[in-house]
Amino acid sequence: MIGKLIRFSLFAGLGLGLAVLLGLSAAYLYVSKTLPKVETLADYRPPIITSVYSEDGGVIAEYYRERRIPVPVERMPGQLIEAFVAAEDSHFFGHKGIDLVSILRAALKNIKAGGIVQGGSTITQQVAKSLLLSPEKKFERKFKEAILAWRMEKYLSKQDILYLYLNQIYLGHSAYGVQAAAENYFDKNVEDLSLAECAMLAGLPQAPSRYSPYRHFGRAKERQKYVLGRMVDEGYISPEQAQQALGQELTIHPRVNVHIADAAYFTEQVRRYLEENYGEQLLYSGGLKVYTTMNLGMQQVAQQAVRENLRELDKRQGFRGVEKVLSADEEAAFLADQEQKLGDKLVAPGDLLDAVLTGGSGNQLEVRIGPFKGEIPRSGYEWAGPVRVVPRGQAAAAGGSGREQRMPVGSVLKVRVEKVKADQVLTLSLEQVPAAQGALVALDPRSGQVRAMVGGYDFAQSQFNRAIQARRLPGSAIKPIIYAAALDKGYTPATVILDTPVIYKQTSASGEQTEWKPRNYAEKFYGPTSFREALTHSHNVITIKILEDVGVSYVVNYARKLGIESPLARDLTLALGSSALTPLELATAYSVFASGGVRLTPTYITKIVDRDGKVLESIDPADFPTGVGSDQKLIRQSPERVISPETAYLITNLMESVVRDGTGWRAKSLGRPVAGKTGTTNDLKDAWFAGYVPQLVAISWVGFDQERPLGKKETGSRAAAPAWVSFMQEAVKGLEPEEFPVPDGIEFHPIDRISGLLTPEDNSEAYIEVFAPGTAPSRYALDESRPRARDFFKLDLQDN
Structure with missing residues (x-):
């Protein structure tokens, strides 16, 4: 009887075992058909960060959903690998993807604790879960995980699996992988980590937030102690090494978002370009490297200059x-x-x-x-x-x-x-936080590259970029464009114009007759005034007369040549800056003057490279040695001469007088040749200063977003020029002082101040004036022949 019972039990056991085996086999066959192929891991391409670089190669922004910087295993310290293996999978180098002993040990501990306190997953299983499966906690997922781990061990080497694991694992505070974590917590590259730092990182995978060195340093130290103990148990280090590492004082460097606050307006412009042209997926996960034109030092100085100027303006109010x-x-x-x-x-x-x-x-x-x-x-x-x-x-x-x-x-x-x-x-x-806003944009007139861009007081408060998105009235800052057009229509710096009252009769849409009586800022008229003096002191009435004589349509077309794209009023109010434009447009136009008459499209980006090193865009044709592919782009600057070198030099020379003797006097503090022009609207709602040295053009604007007067006497000279000066004083420190180049053929002649005609050099009233070739007066001013002021626009223009 007992024998029969034993035989029955044996057969029953064999049957049950066979049933379990058949069940597992069936489950394996069923599940395996639904599993992803491990071969895909050979081409591991995780989401990685897109980095944006300044002109000198410094990182100024990063865009990502998972901050990951893959590094080869060869760069990782041996003790870092040993720390992770000891803490997470001590039998890693011996098992085939599944560690049954660890699974059993973890199960017993979990039963004893009455809950899950320890996992039995190997490193290989963790990679399978992370890269090939969902994170759901179900038996089916664990079964799939085990199958995939076994397959991975057959297809990949241990080093391959470690590469996947240590670059994929989440280690807290947006850091994925050991390189990002090393930067996050210790401000180091992974190869520079000490044993103590390696052990602290290896303690994070179990619960990155619970053991965060930022928030819970005590817990992080306890976990570090555990990891060092495991390393001793596995024979990787001696007890003395563990004790020494445990006693090492660690400095945790809370990682400041690399999206530098001072560069935010510039980098946001870059981000928008990338998203528009490459899409969100490539922007946030594709690992692009974007090289820009921004000079970080200039950018930081520009942001500081705008803020300080706005604070001072605010205090005056x-x-x-x-x-x-x-x-x-x-x-x-x-x-x-x-x-x-x-x-x-x-x-x-x-x-x-x-x-x-x-x-x-x-x-x-x-x-x-x-x-x-x-x-x-x-x-x-x-x-x-x-x-x-x-x-x-x-x-x-x-x-x-x-x-x-x-x-x-x-x-x-x-x-x-x-x-x-x-x-x-x-x-x-x-x-107090300023109520007004400001903008500043600076670019290299010889290349068109934007060196600095500030779109407001604080990007965190307002992302609206006033340097490129806000169209505001330029006031007198538009005048150099009108005067340059006049130079090309026969005017010279010595031309004399009468500054006298004028009245323009207008008919409204309803048929009502009105009168427009333009006036100067100082509320007076100056009589016979030279072209140079009129721009130097920003006389409104003379500018209107010049515009009327030259022709509004001609000036509008001239402005278009210089890079002004915004709609322009086709009436005489254009002389007073009645048409709104952006600071970048004005910078583009002034760059034509600074470059000797050549227009260049402003650029922010010099090169974009994908994660594999392929150049997607570049300003340098040498980056495309085999030609530009269908998915590549050569950023063409296409310099275009739009005005003559002589006209560009003359208007620059005139604006040097604005700085030396007129409303741009604050710019003299640079102590080098500088040209510039203030701009103020009649109601003081907008204040500008536009100016340049041969190597750099900068535009400063100040105003309220909801337009209203800035305050009594808050002109371009007082409200906008200080920011320009503060910026340029620092920005030009690395630039050698240069004279504005004088084109061949430019003539210099002594001129009589009253008539604008030639005069002997020994005349005490003479001054030296500049002329384009063949445009100097042909007559001399004699006392008896000096014309009397008459109420017309110019005195004897043909002879001047």
Whole structure:
């Protein structure tokens, strides 16, 4: 009886085993048909970042969905590989994709813990799950994972699998793969990691957020200790090495987004171009390398110049009052939150921060910034007028026109750090976020390459790029285009025009008769005035007379040649800058003058290369040695001569007078040859300064997005030129001072100031004027022959 029972049990066991085996075989055959082919892993092409580079090769932006930078296994330190193997799959080099011992051990631990505390997946299985399967936690997926892992081990080498694993794995804070993680946490390349750093990275895969060195350094250290212990157990390092690594002080470098704030307006223009021409998939996952024309130093100086200028303009308009007033509880929460955000960050001079007013007297305001105490001396807030600190709960009151500012305790103020004292008390100055906006664009007139572009005060606040998207009235900054057109129509720098009142009668659409009486900014007329003086001092009436004489259509077509594409008014108001255009358009036009009459299309990008090193776009034909393919593009600049070198030089020389003797006087501080022109609209809604040296053109604009006057006397000279000067003073430091090149044939003659005719050199009233070949006056000015001023546009133009 017992024998029969034993035999029955054996047969039953064999039957059950056979059934299980047949079931597994059937399941394998069924599932295997649905599995992806592991052969696809041989051509591993994960999503990788697109990098944007400045002119000098520095990274200025990155675009990605997964920040991954694949590196070959050969670049990875041996101890990094050993750390990951010890922590994640100690039998990696011995198994065939599945480690049954580890699976059993993990199962027992999970049963004992009453939940999942340890996984049994090998590194190979993790690669299979990551690259070939979904992350769902089901038995079917685990079964597929095991089959794929076994197949992968047959098809790929261990080194191939490590390459896939260590470049694919997520290690927290948008870092995929060990290279991105090394940059994220330690600001290093992977090959430069120490044993301690390798062990900390190897501790992250289990729970990257839980063991984040940024947020939970203590937990990260505990996990590092575990990894080092496993490395000792596996014989990779000695206990002494582990102890030494554990004691190494690690500095975690919170990775600042490489999309540099100062470059944001420029790089956003590049991003839009890439998305429009290559699509989102290639932009965010294709690993493009984009080389741009931006000079990072100039870009940072430009952004700083725009911000500082807007702050100064804002201060001239007065303090608008405190941002908000906090209750005692709100203040405590505000300061606690601020302290947490500041952390161990060092506060440095120049930082702009929010502060809470805690008290003060007539000569000093006392504030708190997180853990810091701050003092604002009278000199730091006197621009705001008289200030009185009142108890919390009393109403705040904005001053203005000498009236007293009332600031309750608990007021939130914007401040700038001026000095950090030894006792960590901060000396501050009062600031406020400007209400106006500004733009600055700079380009190389000889190549058309954009070196800097600022589209506003702060990209984080407003992504609208005013340098290329905002059309604004240029005011007198349009005048050099009109004067250049006049030079080509027979005018010379010595031509004398009468600055006298004129009246234009107009008929409205309804048939009503009106009169237009243009006037100069100074509200007076100057009589006989030379062409040079008229531009130097920006006389409106003379410019209108010149435009009427030359012809509006001629000037509009002339502006088109120079690169102005915006619609232009076909009436005499064009002389006053009544047609809106962008700062970049104006920069393009002025670049024609600076380049000697040649127009170049502004460019931002010099080369685009795909992940395989294939050049997709380039300005250099040498990058296409076998010719330009159907999926490639040669960026053609096609320089086009649009005005003569003589005209370009004459208008440049005239604008040198604007700087030397006229409204552009601030630019003299550069201490080198510079040409420029201010621009101000009649109602002071827009302020401009446009100017250049031979190697660089820059345009500065200031105005409100919702158009309104900038303030009393806020002209182009006062409101826009300071930003231009601040930028150019730094931008030209690396450029040798150059004279504007004088074309062959340019003539220099002594001229009588009153008549504009030739005069002997020894005449005390003479000055030397420049002329295009053959355009100098043919007659001499004699006292008895000097014409009297008459009410016409020019005096004897044919002889001038």
